Amino acid sequence: MVTQSSAAQIQTESQMRLLIVEDDRESADYLxxxxxxxxxxxxxxxxxxxxLALAESGEYDVLVIDRMLPKRDGLSIIxxxxxxxxxxxxxxxxxxxxxxxxxxxxxxxxxDYLPKPYSFAELLARVEVLSxxxxxxxxxxxxxxxxxxxxxxxxxxxRGAAEITLQPREFRLLEYLMKHAGQVVTRTMxxxxxxxxxxxxxxxxxxxxxxxxxxxxxxxxxxxxxxxxRGAGYMIRDGIR
Amino acid sequence: MTAFGKLxxxxxxxxxxxxxxxxxxxxxxxxxxxxWNTRRMITEQITDTVxxxxxxxxxxxxxxxxxxxxxxxxxxxxxPGANLYLVTTPQGQGVAxxxxxxxxxxxxxxxxxxxxxxxxxxxxxxxxYALVKVSQLSGGFRILVGRDLEExxxxxxxxxxxxxxxxxxxxxxxxxxxxFVARRVLRRIDAMTGTTQRIMAGDLSxxxxxxxxxxxxxxxxxxxxxxLERIEALMxxxxxxxxxxxxxxxxxxxxxxNRAEEALAKAGNEGEYRAALERTxxxxxGLIRTFNALLMIARAESGQARDNMIVFDAAEVxxxxxxLYEPLAEDKGLTLDVxxxxxxxxxxxxxxxxxxxxxxxxxxxxxxxAGAPAGKDPVGSGAAxxxxxxxxxxxxxGDNVLLSVTDHGPGIPEADRQRAVERFVRLEASRTQxxxxxxxxxxxxxxxxxxxxxxxxxxxxxxxxxxxxxSRGVEQKTV
Numbered sequence: 001m002v003t004q005s006s007a008a009q010i011q012t013e014s015q016m017r018l019l020i021v022e023d024d025r026e027s028a029d030y031l032x033x034x035x036x037x038x039x040x041x042x043x044x045x046x047x048x049x050x051x052l053a054l055a056e057s058g059e060y061d062v063l064v065i066d067r068m069l070p071k072r073d074g075l076s077i078i079x080x081x082x083x084x085x086x087x088x089x090x091x092x093x094x095x096x097x098x099x100x101x102x103x104x105x106x107x108x109x110x111x112d113y114l115p116k117p118y119s120f121a122e123l124l125a126r127v128e129v130l131s132x133x134x135x136x137x138x139x140x141x142x143x144x145x146x147x148x149x150x151x152x153x154x155x156x157x158x159r160g161a162a163e164i165t166l167q168p169r170e171f172r173l174l175e176y177l178m179k180h181a182g183q184v185v186t187r188t189m190x191x192x193x194x195x196x197x198x199x200x201x202x203x204x205x206x207x208x209x210x211x212x213x214x215x216x217x218x219x220x221x222x223x224x225x226x227x228x229x230r231g232a233g234y235m236i237r238d239g240i241r
Numbered sequence: 242m243t244a245f246g247k248l249x250x251x252x253x254x255x256x257x258x259x260x261x262x263x264x265x266x267x268x269x270x271x272x273x274x275x276x277w278n279t280r281r282m283i284t285e286q287i288t289d290t291v292x293x294x295x296x297x298x299x300x301x302x303x304x305x306x307x308x309x310x311x312x313x314x315x316x317x318x319x320x321p322g323a324n325l326y327l328v329t330t331p332q333g334q335g336v337a338x339x340x341x342x343x344x345x346x347x348x349x350x351x352x353x354x355x356x357x358x359x360x361x362x363x364x365x366x367x368x369x370y371a372l373v374k375v376s377q378l379s380g381g382f383r384i385l386v387g388r389d390l391e392e393x394x395x396x397x398x399x400x401x402x403x404x405x406x407x408x409x410x411x412x413x414x415x416x417x418x419x420x421f422v423a424r425r426v427l428r429r430i431d432a433m434t435g436t437t438q439r440i441m442a443g444d445l446s447x448x449x450x451x452x453x454x455x456x457x458x459x460x461x462x463x464x465x466x467x468x469l470e471r472i473e474a475l476m477x478x479x480x481x482x483x484x485x486x487x488x489x490x491x492x493x494x495x496x497x498x499n500r501a502e503e504a505l506a507k508a509g510n511e512g513e514y515r516a517a518l519e520r521t522x523x524x525x526x527g528l529i530r531t532f533n534a535l536l537m538i539a540r541a542e543s544g545q546a547r548d549n550m551i552v553f554d555a556a557e558v559x560x561x562x563x564x565l566y567e568p569l570a571e572d573k574g575l576t577l578d579v580x581x582x583x584x585x586x587x588x589x590x591x592x593x594x595x596x597x598x599x600x601x602x603x604x605x606x607x608x609x610x611a612g613a614p615a616g617k618d619p620v621g622s623g624a625a626x627x628x629x630x631x632x633x634x635x636x637x638x639g640d641n642v643l644l645s646v647t648d649h650g651p652g653i654p655e656a657d658r659q660r661a662v663e664r665f666v667r668l669e670a671s672r673t674q675x676x677x678x679x680x681x682x683x684x685x686x687x688x689x690x691x692x693x694x695x696x697x698x699x700x701x702x703x704x705x706x707x708x709x710x711x712s713r714g715v716e717q718k719t720v
Contacts, residue, residue: 103549117529119522169564195565199595200530202680203602208568231522 016061016131018042021051021077022093023069031064034120048072055081060088061131064123067094067105075108082109089130093118102198121232125184143178146225146238148217150178159217169194170213177226177236186233210234253426257419261412268407276400280393284372287388288353291374294324295386302378310384311337324388325358325371331381340385343373348383351375355390370394429458433465445473486535490528497524534679541592541686553590555642555710556581558597559635566601570631575608577601578629584637586710588691593644593710596687597633599680600646600706604631608648608703637712641693645707647700655699684708 018035020042022028028044035042043058045051048069055063055077063081065074078090092110094101102113112126143150147160155171157164166174173194177185187206191197210226218224227235248254294317302310307328314326318339327338329348344356352375357368373387433449440447448469449462504517563579570577586593611628632647684706685695693709 115533117525195561197561197565197594197598198591199598200533201598201602202530203569203605205565205569208572209565212568231519 014131016040016127017059018062018064018127019045019051019054019058019060020064021045021048021055021069021074022064022066023047024066031120031123035124038124046070048074048077052077052080055088056084056086062127063088063090064127065090065092065110067092067096067101075105075110078109091123091126091130093123119231121184121229122186122188125186125189125233128183129180129185129189143175143181145178145181145236146223148178148225148236150174157217159221164216166213166216170209170216173209173213174217174236177234180236182235182237184229184232184235189233248420248423248427251423251427251430254419254423257415257422261415261419264411264415265408268411269404272400272404272407276397276404279396279400283393283396287372287390290324291372291386291388295374295376295384298326298384298386299376299378302382302384307336307380307382310378310382314338314384324386325360325373327385329383329385331383336382338385343385347373348375348385351377351383356387358387426458433462440469445469445476490531493524493528493531497521497528500524531679534683537592537595538679538683538686541683541690549589549591550587551590552585552587555584555586555593555635555644558590558594559633559644562594562597562601563633565598566605570605570608573605573608575605575610575630577605577631577633579633579635581633581635582637584635584642584712586642586691586712588710589687592687592690593708596684596708597644597646599684600708601631601633603680603706604646604648604650604704607650609650611649640711640713642710642712643707644710645705647705648703649700650703652699652702652704653697681706 016035018040020028020031020035022031022044023046025046028046032042032044043054043060045054048071050071051065051069052072063078065077067074069077074092074094078092081088081090089111090109091112091114092105093114093116094105095116102115105113111130114123114126141151141153143152149156149158150171151157152175157166157171157174173190176190176194188200190206190209191199191201210228214224214226218226223238225236225238227237229235298310298313301313305312310328314328314337317323318326318337323339325338325340327340327343327348328336330336333348339361340358341361342359344358347354347356353372354375355370355372358371358373359368370390371387372390373385375383375385378384429450429452436447436449448466451462451466452459500517500520504514507513559579559581563577567577608631611630628649630649634643634645634647636643681695681697688695688708688710691710693711696707696709698705698707
């Protein structure tokens with residue numbers, strides 16, 4: 001009953017221009033190739049100076065910046081850009097995966113932080129969410145996906161005509177999924193954004209929450225809206241599109 | 242460096258030399274002062290005697306004339322140990338007295354003088370030395386009264402000898418003592434140096450020799466030994482960890498490699514390749530998790546995570562973790578409940594949440610239903626009425642905030658509790674449950690980071706694990 005599709009099969013509706021600043025040749029090539037395969041345009045800079053120059057001149061939707069780079073480190077690139085009024089969303093990649101480093105990265109002006117080693121599905125999901133945010137604030141008071149409707153002010157959720165009662169946390173989970181409707185949202189993104197935890201649970205806690213939510217919004221419906229994306233996470237979307 | 246060179250370079254020897262100089266100066270000045278004062282006293286005494294005799298004799302001269310004076314002088318000169326007397330005519334001829342010769346010119350100048358002289362009755366040729374006073378009498382006669390200075394010279398000689406000897410003894414004893422102390426210190430330092438060299442060469446079990454005197458060197462050696470003890474414990478810990486890492490990371494790596502190899506050799510269609518690759522990714526994700534947990538523990542243990550300490554409510558953390566894990570527990574057929582009172586903690590909220598999450602994950606993994614007491618509410622709304630299978634608690638107790646998780650699982654026998662906290666230790670020998678074996682270690686490291694500890698106790702019948710965190714935080718404790 002639950003439709004599954006794999007990460008690689010997701011075709012993105014809008015093309016993004018990305019800048020990847022990474023000194024490891026192999027990782028950089030892999031990222032450029034992988035982003036192109038899913039339909040985005042990716043440029044590559046191999047050191048901090050080149051990265052800063054490209055970021056300043058080019059019109060990018062998202063910057064993917066390694067923390068430790070030759071000539072100029074990643075945090076300094078972001079700091080310089082922000083100082084000049086350039087607010088292109090930036091995701092920091094780092095081998096330093098600890099909470100403190102993440103906080104340092106975000107304080108320096110980064111918009112997201114992903115510790116190495118990461119999966120491409122996770123990176124792609126995060127970059128797409130960042131790009132959407134840059135494209136314009138999706139601060140509507142009502143989110144709609146198919147016949148599912150969520151009112152952020154009255155906290156009412158309806159599927160068709162039927163009202164659905166959700167626990168506060170379930171509401172926030174659905175709100176986050178619907179805010180990023182049509183985009184893959186990973187388990188870590190949910191844990192970070194819905195629960196505000198930055199650790200890695202050893203168990204499938206998030207899956208259990210999702211399946212509870214799914215049973216409330218999709219049970220007994222012909223058209224499921226909440227999809228599991230294998231190897232990546234979850235996505236809410238109208239099945240037809 | 243020669244042994245002697247080493248000896249004279251020791252602090253002890255140098256100190257001895259300084260003290261030696263000070264003592265020699267002290268002895269010399271003491272004796273000098275004594276000698277000078279004695280000399281002054283003797284001189285004063287002589288002066289007084291001579292003055293009074295002169296005035297007596299002058300009186301005799303005034304009363305009895307020259308004859309009376311001569312009689313008095315002759316009388317006095319004959320007494321044993323007599324002073325020196327000489328009466329001369331205006332031409333300088335001796336009239337009476339006991340002096341046979343003087344230095345020339347002494348009689349010509351009235352007043353005090355020091356002179357060599359000879360006595361009349363003396364046969365030896367040796368010159369004696371005396372302090373004399375010459376006085377002019379009426380009629381051109383002169384009179385000399387004086388006293389031998391032999392006594393003064395002898396006394397001076399004694400003092401000078403004493404000074405020589407005392408300086409010599411001070412120097413000999415001082416040098417000997419200095420060499421003795423320096424050699425003793427040097428021997429102990431050499432022994433310590435030898436030990437430290439062996440330690441540096443790799444034998445961490447060596448300890449510095451500690452004497453029985455309890456002096457500063459012994460205290461230093463004791464402290465260094467305590468430091469070595471700590472270093473050795475850390476090294477042993479490190480070695481154990483690296484052994485465990487080698488074992489627990491190599492095992493999944495080998496599995497990973499074997500599966501890839503097997504897939505390469507046997508898989509026939511795309512589906513099988515896909516399945517093998519997915520298992521590979523799962524396995525490597527597990528490895529990354531283990532690695533992250535190890536790094537997190539290392540970080541907590543080294544105290545680096547102290548930068549992000551904030552003040553927060555432990556009850557809020559307990560409720561948050563309960564809310565996150567409640568559906569998972571329910572899925573496994575267990576009830577998860579929380580009982581928390583407001584209790585503020587100054588600490589790293591993220592790490593404490595993670596530690597509590599680990600404890601809850603363990604409880605869900607190993608926990609069993611508490612059994613069904615009579616009158617169980619099937620709707621589950623009366624959770625308080627029955628024992629929950631797993632209970633998260635948070636409350637203040639004295640200066641500490643206790644965060645505990647109690648389950649109804651098999652528990653851990655008391656003998657194994659200490660071991661359970663160690664890295665990678667999984668008491669279940671067959672390892673049928675997934676997990677890295679780092680959950681309790683991380684919780685323990687987090688507790689230590691905050692200046693608290695992790696306590697394992699009997700939950701009757703399950704396990705009760707408690708994170709004890711000092712509420713004032715570790716910073717105030719160390720300041």
